[in-house]
Amino acid sequence: MDxxxxxxxxxxxxxxxxxxxxxDRLVQLVPDALTCIGCGSCSATCTAxxxxxxxxxxxxxxxxxxxxxxxxxxxxxxxxxxxxxxVCPRGINTRHLILTLCRLSRKGEVVR
Amino acid sequence: MIYQGKQKIWADYQKExxxxxxxxxxxCIRQNFFPASxxxxxxxxxxxxxxxxxxxxxxxxxxxxxxxxxxxxxETAMTVVARQFALMTEAGYDNLVTSCITSFGNYCEIxxxxxxxxxxxAKIRENLWKACRREFEKPKYLAHASxxxxxxxxxxxxxxxxxxxxxxxxxxxxxxxxxxxxxxKMFPHKGVGGAEYPCVLSGMVESWGGRVIDYPExxxxxxxxxxxxxxxxxxxxxxxxxxxxxxSMEPFHPDLILTNCPGxxxxxxxxxxxxxxxxxxxxxxxxxxxxxxxxxxLAGLVLGMDPWDLGLQVHQVAIEPLLxxxxxxxxxxxxYLGLDEKKIKTPGxxxxxxxC
Amino acid sequence: xxxRTPVIAIIGAGIAGLEAARQLSALGYEPVLIEKAxxxxxxVAEWNRLFPDMSPAADLVQSLEAATxxxxxxxxTEIASINRLKDGYSLVLSDGNILxxxxxxxxxxxxxxxxxxxxxxxxxxxxxxxxxxxxxxWFNTRQDERIRHPKAVGFVHCVGxxxxxxxxxxxxxxxxxxxxxxxxxxxxxxxxxxVYCFYMDLRLYGKKYEDFYIRAQRDxxxxxxxxxxxxxxxDIDGRVVVKAEDTLSGKPVKVTLDLLVLMSGIVCNxxxxxxxxxxxxxxxxxGFLKSRNNLGSIVESSRPGVxxxxxxxxxxxxxxxxAEARSAALAIHHxxxxxx
Numbered sequence: 026m027d028x029x030x031x032x033x034x035x036x037x038x039x040x041x042x043x044x045x046x047x048x049d050r051l052v053q054l055v056p057d058a059l060t061c062i063g064c065g066s067c068s069a070t071c072t073a074x075x076x077x078x079x080x081x082x083x084x085x086x087x088x089x090x091x092x093x094x095x096x097x098x099x100x101x102x103x104x105x106x107x108x109x110x111x112v113c114p115r116g117i118n119t120r121h122l123i124l125t126l127c128r129l130s131r132k133g134e135v136v137r
Numbered sequence: 138m139i140y141q142g143k144q145k146i147w148a149d150y151q152k153e154x155x156x157x158x159x160x161x162x163x164x165c166i167r168q169n170f171f172p173a174s175x176x177x178x179x180x181x182x183x184x185x186x187x188x189x190x191x192x193x194x195x196x197x198x199x200x201x202x203x204x205x206x207x208x209x210x211x212e213t214a215m216t217v218v219a220r221q222f223a224l225m226t227e228a229g230y231d232n233l234v235t236s237c238i239t240s241f242g243n244y245c246e247i248x249x250x251x252x253x254x255x256x257x258x259a260k261i262r263e264n265l266w267k268a269c270r271r272e273f274e275k276p277k278y279l280a281h282a283s284x285x286x287x288x289x290x291x292x293x294x295x296x297x298x299x300x301x302x303x304x305x306x307x308x309x310x311x312x313x314x315x316x317x318x319x320x321x322k323m324f325p326h327k328g329v330g331g332a333e334y335p336c337v338l339s340g341m342v343e344s345w346g347g348r349v350i351d352y353p354e355x356x357x358x359x360x361x362x363x364x365x366x367x368x369x370x371x372x373x374x375x376x377x378x379x380x381x382x383x384x385s386m387e388p389f390h391p392d393l394i395l396t397n398c399p400g401x402x403x404x405x406x407x408x409x410x411x412x413x414x415x416x417x418x419x420x421x422x423x424x425x426x427x428x429x430x431x432x433x434x435l436a437g438l439v440l441g442m443d444p445w446d447l448g449l450q451v452h453q454v455a456i457e458p459l460l461x462x463x464x465x466x467x468x469x470x471x472x473y474l475g476l477d478e479k480k481i482k483t484p485g486x487x488x489x490x491x492x493c
Numbered sequence: 494x495x496x497r498t499p500v501i502a503i504i505g506a507g508i509a510g511l512e513a514a515r516q517l518s519a520l521g522y523e524p525v526l527i528e529k530a531x532x533x534x535x536x537v538a539e540w541n542r543l544f545p546d547m548s549p550a551a552d553l554v555q556s557l558e559a560a561t562x563x564x565x566x567x568x569x570t571e572i573a574s575i576n577r578l579k580d581g582y583s584l585v586l587s588d589g590n591i592l593x594x595x596x597x598x599x600x601x602x603x604x605x606x607x608x609x610x611x612x613x614x615x616x617x618x619x620x621x622x623x624x625x626x627x628x629x630x631w632f633n634t635r636q637d638e639r640i641r642h643p644k645a646v647g648f649v650h651c652v653g654x655x656x657x658x659x660x661x662x663x664x665x666x667x668x669x670x671x672x673x674x675x676x677x678x679x680x681x682x683x684x685x686x687x688v689y690c691f692y693m694d695l696r697l698y699g700k701k702y703e704d705f706y707i708r709a710q711r712d713x714x715x716x717x718x719x720x721x722x723x724x725x726x727x728d729i730d731g732r733v734v735v736k737a738e739d740t741l742s743g744k745p746v747k748v749t750l751d752l753l754v755l756m757s758g759i760v761c762n763x764x765x766x767x768x769x770x771x772x773x774x775x776x777x778x779x780g781f782l783k784s785r786n787n788l789g790s791i792v793e794s795s796r797p798g799v800x801x802x803x804x805x806x807x808x809x810x811x812x813x814x815x816a817e818a819r820s821a822a823l824a825i826h827h828x829x830x831x832x833x
Contacts, residue, residue, distance in 0.1 A: 026414045028372075028414075029372075030372040030373035032373060032376055032377050032416070035377070035381070036744055036745065037744065037745040037746065038739065038742075038745070038746045038747070039748075040689075040746055040747065041747070052714070063741045082741075086739075086741055086742045090739065138619065138731075139619070139620060142617035334618070353728055388728070388729040389729055
């Protein structure tokens with residue numbers, strides 16, 4: 026029956042069920058990714074960010090919160106310039122991280 | 138769950154509820170939603186338990202819905218409420234008991250505002266005088282009708298004809314209690330048991346033989362939210378909140394939901410039909426829903442009043458499985474008889490939600 | 494130096510009182526330790542291991558106790574009242590004795606915030622909600638029905654700290670690092686458990702603290718979620734359902750846990766306030782005792798002959814407390830020297 030309104034999907038992230046296989050695989054390959062403190066300097070300096078919303082910080086967070094579509098969209102905008110690597114206070118090789126991530130399927134398999 | 142922990146909190150939130158002499162103000166919407174609840178509040182408290190409860194035909198809305206929908210300013214709502222206080226004063230009462238949770242919250246909020254801003258109270262007194270030449274005293278005690286019934290729960294239990302116990306198994310019924318948001322969330326000390334673990338309804342359930350269920354989304358709003366439900370475009374949001382509560386309580390298999398708000402039991406009842414029509418899901422046993430009752434309806438059942446006199450036929454969710462579970466007799470043929478014993482119309486049956 | 498050796502009453506035989514007693518004895522004074530509890534060592538004696546070196550708390554307490562073995566120590570003794578004399582103070586003790594002293598050192602420490610006051614977290618109501626102190630007790634005894642092979646554990650920072658409604662606006666300073674320390678210990682005890690820390694800000698300022706944080710992240714995969722837990726409920730299996738916002742992604746998060754550890758904060762000790770009021774020692778607006786000034790004279794009170802050491806003036810780490818105890822001993826020494 027059409028009531029003219031519907032059940033709205035919840036934006037809440039359920040950590041019990043969220044699939045983070047790709048993140049788990051990533052941190053096996055790039056353990057430094059675990060040390061991100063979410064400071065945002067990568068996004069602040071990012072060449073692509075102002076035009077595309079790319080943010081390494083958000084990519085890492087999105088992977089842990091099941092937001093794969095947003096992650097893939099952001100990754101496709103990266104120009105691999107490496108500015109984010111220069112600025113990271115934790116010394117994460119973010120360029121390497123992005124390249125590694127691009128090779129992983131959503132299930133965490135190395136596909137490329 | 139550590140029950141003693143809750144008792145400790147309840148001891149911190151005791152509220153003084155005078156035993157007698159109350160000026161009763163009705164709700165705008167409850168008589169449409171649950172036509173017998175307010176009548177049976179008076180029947181139980183006044184006629185059966187001998188309390189003096191007075192009501193005036195001059196009482197109007199408290200303007201709470203309009204206030205919460207942003208259609209009137211608070212000063213207007215205050216002046217309307219000042220008039221109710223004047224009616225109470227003129228009738229010679231100083232204890233005010235409200236039927237509606239939002240009224241209760243509105244009255245609490247206004248009294249608290251006046252306490253902090255006495256100049257506003259003076260202005261409202263002036264407004265009221267200009268508008269209708271009335272003067273008022275503030276109530277000495279303000280209670281919600283469920284507070285009073287909580288206070289009288291023991292006397293009701295003494296006269297109980299039925300216990301909230303499964304006749305077949307002898308086990309206490311599993312009861313979800315749902316407290317209206319405006320009962321204590323704004324002013325935790327105005328509610329019996331506070332805002333996090335209120336005991337106003339759970340106290341009744343336990344006195345009458347049932348067992349209260351504490352489930353993860355217990356504190357979640359029913360989703361009515363005034364501006365949300367009233368605008369059709371937002372209604373899905375209202376529904377989604379109720380849906381979230383049902384999903385959370387489902388594993389506990391509640392036998393019934395007890396409420397003390399005008400909106401909550403209505404939405405907890407009617408949305409079960411809408412959810413069932415939308416995705417085929419039902420939350421009670423064997424395709425039925427979970428009955429959502431007001432505390433007056435539940436008290437009436439416990440006291441052995443006829444379910445159809447209590448107006449339970451106007452609920453969407455069928456009440457019969459619960460009556461059978463407790464062993465309360467009823468005459469199916471009388472379900473849709475009006476007060477004049479003539480048949481009122483019988484509603485159509487939903488596609489998914491099983492009804493009698 | 495006065496003819497008679499001055500008597501110095503030290504209120505509280507936690508680490509501040511013990512360390513001050515040791516220093517004062519070494520300087521030739523007769524300190525008297527008065528301790529309400531049946532044993533000395535205070536809060537630290539209840540803890541298991543200490544950051545940043547993970548050294549046993551018992552080692553520190555025992556070494557302080559050994560160093561003060563000859564100091565007159567009255568355990569299980571409360572102070573019924575305290576009065577000002579012409580050139581000193583008199584303490585009426587719960588055993589009926591009166592102690593006359595020429596100086597008083599407040600080493601009264603702190604109270605751990607009563608986590609049940611944060612009703613929404615359900616401490617004392619939901620079985621699987623415990624406090625930092627309960628967890629340290631488990632580290633000591635390894636006995637707690639509630640802690641059996643948890644698969645998911647959460648830590649809530651700032652319970653009763655930086656919380657106007659709880660009556661404490663101050664930061665308790667040590668809970669962030671304690672939470673990380675305990676999270677690491679839990680993860681080491683249960684390597685297959687997911688461990689979450691819910692924080693408002695991470696305030697990790699001390700030596701080696703950042704190393705702890707990096708280790709928790711990189712070596713142990715502990716999840717840090719920037720967001721304060723808003724409410725806790727219990728599911729059908731008795732596990733706790735925790736709600737917070739992941740403020741970095743701007744989304745509400747929900748997680749079901751086998752154990753939730755509340756990091757109860759440091760709040761003032763009401764006994765210290767009562768003693769202070771009786772002899773006219775000022776109390777600060779945060780409830781802690783008020784130092785003569787907060788830069789150079791933190792161990793001195795506004796009254797002659799009354800001194801402070803440790804958490805009676807605010808949240809402190811152990812090294813800070815010990816340093817203040819030594820500083821207070823020296824301040825007392827100068828006080829008597831100057832009196833001649």
